[in-house]
Amino acid sequence: MKRILLFSLFCFSLFLSVSANLAAQNKIQIIHAGTLLAIPGEAPLSNQTVVISNGAIESIYSGYKTSSELGFSGVEITDLKNKFVMPGFIDMHTHVTGERDPDANPHEWTTLNDQDLAFKSLPYLKRTLHAGFTTVRNLGADAELIGAIQRATAKGLITGPR
Secondary structure, three states: HHHHHHHHHHHHHHHHHHHHHHHHHOOOOEEEEEEEEEOOOOOEEEEEEEEEEEEEEEEEEEOOOOOOOOOOOOOOEEEEEEEEEEOEEEEEOOOOOOOOOEEEEEEEEHHHHHHHOOOOHHHHHHHHHHHHEEEEEEOOOOOHHHHHHHHHHHHHOOOOOO
């Protein structure tokens, strides 16, 4: 009896885990964009619906489509009808752990450990993302440190570009 109960609890836990992963993997967002720069170098488009699946643009439709018209239920629409919308920028040369406070002591550069650098990078990461950069390539920092920051960002533990 005890084995059956344990097995049942295990199966139920596995079901919840798989369900949560599937829900996270199928995150859909819909944006109504007043003006959309879909392809750099081409003319912006007006009154567009952008469907984003798992953080990537899946499709763009002319006009404002409802979630039911697109075959989705319960998907919230972000209203940017009065905004200019464009893809995120990419910074191919940045130093996320090397952004220094202008008032900081220069000696700090050589005395901070990786953990200190990771915490000091948090405001810079957030500021970079809010400036429109959704992807960055970091140069010159310890690979393990950048890997930890990258994983924390991907998991949503910290705010920043990928």
